[in-house]
Amino acid sequence: MKQKLLIVNRGEIAIRIIRSAHKLEMSALVFQSDKEPDALYLQYADEIIPAKDGGNDKSIFLDIPRIIQLALEHKVNLIHPGYGFLSENPEFAALCAENGINFIGPSAALIKEMGLKTVAKSMAVKAGLPLVPGSDGPVTNAKAAREFAEKIGFPIILKASAGGGGRGMRIVENPESIERNFKSASDEALAAFGNGDMFIEKYLQNPKHIEFQILGDKHGNVIHLGERECSLQRKHQKIIEEAPSASLTTEKRNEMGDMAIRFAKSIGYFSVGTIEFIMNEDGSYYFMEMNTRIQVEHPVTEMITGVDLIDWQIRVALDQHLTLRQDDIKINGWAIECRVNTEDPQNRFSPQTGFIDKIHFPQNSYTRIETGVVSGSVVTPYFDSMIAKIIVHGKDRGDAIEKTLAALYEFSLIGLKTTVPFCRIVLQHPEFVNAKYTTRWVDQVFTPEMLENEDDEMIGALAATIMYASEYLQLSSDLPTYKHDSLNVWVLNKRLNY
Ligand code: ADP
Ligand code: ADP
Ligand code: MG
Numbered sequence: 001m002k003q004k005l006l007i008v009n010r011g012e013i014a015i016r017i018i019r020s021a022h023k024l025e026m027s028a029l030v031f032q033s034d035k036e037p038d039a040l041y042l043q044y045a046d047e048i049i050p051a052k053d054g055g056n057d058k059s060i061f062l063d064i065p066r067i068i069q070l071a072l073e074h075k076v077n078l079i080h081p082g083y084g085f086l087s088e089n090p091e092f093a094a095l096c097a098e099n100g101i102n103f104i105g106p107s108a109a110l111i112k113e114m115g116l117k118t119v120a121k122s123m124a125v126k127a128g129l130p131l132v133p134g135s136d137g138p139v140t141n142a143k144a145a146r147e148f149a150e151k152i153g154f155p156i157i158l159k160a161s162a163g164g165g166g167r168g169m170r171i172v173e174n175p176e177s178i179e180r181n182f183k184s185a186s187d188e189a190l191a192a193f194g195n196g197d198m199f200i201e202k203y204l205q206n207p208k209h210i211e212f213q214i215l216g217d218k219h220g221n222v223i224h225l226g227e228r229e230c231s232l233q234r235k236h237q238k239i240i241e242e243a244p245s246a247s248l249t250t251e252k253r254n255e256m257g258d259m260a261i262r263f264a265k266s267i268g269y270f271s272v273g274t275i276e277f278i279m280n281e282d283g284s285y286y287f288m289e290m291n292t293r294i295q296v297e298h299p300v301t302e303m304i305t306g307v308d309l310i311d312w313q314i315r316v317a318l319d320q321h322l323t324l325r326q327d328d329i330k331i332n333g334w335a336i337e338c339r340v341n342t343e344d345p346q347n348r349f350s351p352q353t354g355f356i357d358k359i360h361f362p363q364n365s366y367t368r369i370e371t372g373v374v375s376g377s378v379v380t381p382y383f384d385s386m387i388a389k390i391i392v393h394g395k396d397r398g399d400a401i402e403k404t405l406a407a408l409y410e411f412s413l414i415g416l417k418t419t420v421p422f423c424r425i426v427l428q429h430p431e432f433v434n435a436k437y438t439t440r441w442v443d444q445v446f447t448p449e450m451l452e453n454e455d456d457e458m459i460g461a462l463a464a465t466i467m468y469a470s471e472y473l474q475l476s477s478d479l480p481t482y483k484h485d486s487l488n489v490w491v492l493n494k495r496l497n498y
Helices: 011-023 040-044 064-073 090-098 108-115 117-126 144-151 176-193 250-266 298-305 309-317 397-410 419-427 458-471 485-497
Strands: 004-007 029-035 047-051 077-082 157-160 170-171 198-202 208-216 222-232 237-243 269-281 285-291 332-339 358-359 367-371 385-392 412-414
Touching: 004 011, 011 029, 011 040, 011 309, 011 367, 011 385, 029 040, 047 064, 064 090, 077 176, 077 269, 077 309, 108 117, 108 285, 108 385, 117 250, 117 285, 144 157, 144 176, 144 198, 157 176, 176 198, 176 285, 208 250, 208 309, 222 298, 237 298, 237 419, 250 269, 250 285, 269 309, 298 309, 298 332, 298 367, 298 385, 332 397, 385 397, 397 419
Parallel strands: 004 029, 004 077, 029 047
Antiparallel strands: 157 170, 157 198, 208 222, 208 269, 222 237, 237 332, 269 285, 332 385, 358 412, 367 385
8 A cells, every 4th residue: 555645735845745755656645725726736646635725814734623634534644744834833743643644844842942943042052053142032022122132232133933934023223113123023923923922133234044954864863965045035035045155165064064963963853954044244153043844945955966855854754764974965066046936026026916827937957947837827815926946057156047047038927927037137146146145135236127127028028029020021030149048049939929
């Protein structure tokens, strides 16, 4: 009998997990949410469990009692939570275990400890990791927050202990605005995470986000798979990620990697996990948090190491021994991931919903596409706006940037605005090209005007004009040469569509 693996997630990550399930000869089960009854991932599953959603804003992917009930009815052996949703919910992991279902991730106790950033930080400091100066634990109220902030000096960042996905965070520049920010962040955290506890950190002015990928088994073996740089963020959410990071020397990589392993071992960690650091311009770095799940940006690590992280995540959940040793991990070339979100970058990244009339992804030997949509798919307002990830491998950073840019020019989507034109701007900007960009790039450098010549509709109109002109003047396929060869490919693709 094949093992049954239920995926409590949707979109691209559901398809990614189905791929691993099949590779490991398991049956993949998914939920059909009535918020998204025709989603692409349903086509690849071996069994579809129809699941009426609980209420207006609660989807099946968050409905713990129903998930457990349906999993038991369908004789599920394993549950993969993906990212977001219940992936870092200790009660859910514990309930799976109590019902004899193998939760693919670390133990409920580890998820709980790392889920509270203040607890994680106190454990990290015990393992000798440097911390951003800040409060030792939660601060009880706005008054205490103000007193503490005045001691360490402004600006500070107020963070929700239980926060995630960039939510429950406020940068506070002066004592006057701390009260208001404390309340709004705490309320937001209470609503989103069921816990309004806040703590304080010194706000680093121009940092980089550097994270280490960890992989451990249940027998005490832990390795790291190098770092990813995820400094290109908007509202504390990642948009572009790369691996490795140009900001680390081999020496520093080894030092931070050893530290990540030491921390993971000190807490008895197993499964995949990510240890996030924040790094100053002078190279000093501090532990920020640990994510106890597969990360959105895991493909960049897979591309440069050749290690299949989700396969291993499942295998170690089945008690298998990690057969990879640290020395087996070799970094090959460079990889960049661009998140394709249906958001309008010219209009404060407002979410776009509706039909994807036509979508075309770049196709070549060095590009990996992870997506949950095809032409004709509907983007609903109920879920995250990320519809795809374009991941490109190059022999070095320069090569990777060039190839990613070409891939982004080959991408086309008719019907909705996306973050792709924005990513094209970033990849051509000197601060990105020189690897000097920080988490503040969007705030400090980006302006919507930068997109004027990158707008997909503009390029589409230009392409149509060229085609019309060339046909009218009988120039046949003598299309002009552009800055990027792939634009020609794109123009030709358009031509076929028109
Ligand atoms: P990563 O470091 O993997 O990018 P994020 O913090 O961006 O992690 O979160 C991963 C994804 O999960 C994002 O798309 C985010 O919007 C979503 N997410 C985070 N927390 C939640 C949550 N509590 N419920 C639903 N989705 C969430
Ligand atoms: P989340 O759980 O939402 O991912 P993190 O603690 O990982 O929260 O922080 C998310 C992002 O916020 C970081 O990647 C970084 O860009 C920014 N950030 C967090 N802490 C600080 C800090 N002390 N100073 C400056 N930026 C910070
Ligand atoms: Mg984080």
